[in-house]
Amino acid sequence: MIITSKKTSEEILESVSGADTLYIVSCGSCASKCGTGDQKAVSELKEFLEKNGKTVLGNIELDSACDMRLAKKDLLKNENFLKADAVITLSCGAGSQSIAKVSEKIIIPALNSEYVGSTERIGVYKKFCGICGECILIETQGICPRTRCPKSLVNGPCGGFVNGKCETDQTKDCTWVLIYEKLKKNGKLDKFLNQYIPPKQNKEY
Ligand code: SF4
Ligand code: SF4
Known part of the structure; x- marks a missing residue:
């Protein structure tokens, strides 16, 4: 919503x-x-x-x-x-x-x-989509790095993550680590390791 x-x-x-x-x-x-x-x-x-x-x-x-x-x-x-x-x-x-x-x-x-957010509980919403018009969820196992990675990286992770946590906030999981783990679990890691997602329009979202 x-x-x-x-x-x-x-x-x-x-x-x-x-x-x-x-x-x-x-x-x-x-x-x-x-x-x-x-x-x-x-x-x-x-x-x-x-x-x-x-x-x-x-x-x-x-x-x-x-x-x-x-x-x-x-x-x-x-x-x-x-x-x-x-x-x-x-x-x-x-x-x-x-x-x-x-x-x-x-x-x-x-x-x-x-x-566009998802409700975790009443009053707590997660920013899951910025309506960028070039959705890459199909590549990223349903996890959006454009909104959930603070650097909006479409290829990741960056070099800053520590123990799976984001360098900008150690209480939060690195979005690209989450994507990696899900790809691994679903047997899609090979594709991920060899893929490059081209840069997106720097559309405001
Ligand atoms: S890539 Fe992210 S911001 Fe863009 S449409 Fe998909 S979910 Fe929304
Ligand atoms: S540590 Fe992960 S979530 Fe944080 S900025 Fe780098 S790639 Fe993005």
Whole structure:
């Protein structure tokens, strides 16, 4: 899922400075599941805005804010959504842009999209994919060195690992050692030892 983090109170206050009435749209998928767009987050945001003199006309949770069809269906007949001076979104960037695309409203995204992560337990997420567009998991036994190796090496390991641990953090396994061990276990080591993965586009992720 897309892991999001909350923008600071200062950023939100500055963004809503020209608006007296607000409406909150939250996403029931990723943002809700990672706690940045769930009912608690909505209530906290509402309370914060009201304390700062704003009127919150209401809120709605879309099943998936990034689905423009749902945004259209659920929002464009909603009087309070249409009446508000601005709309605050608790969703990833795709969700906020979907809402911006289907309506003329001023959209104020209150979250930052961080990465595609996996849930270890509630509140603890692992950055497992940076959506680089050139996936090499097929070569690396399902372990992504681009996101999980601090140097993003597509051929590894580097010379810094010690006892299987990463040179940047001795509490963490070297990603390339994990890949090596899995290749070995699955009888694919020969291929690994002779393979070279060409450099990837230095795409931001
Ligand atoms: S290589 Fe890593 S960052 Fe790129 S798409 Fe695959 S899992 Fe995601
Ligand atoms: S020790 Fe392993 S995980 Fe750490 S930077 Fe080097 S190759 Fe990457």
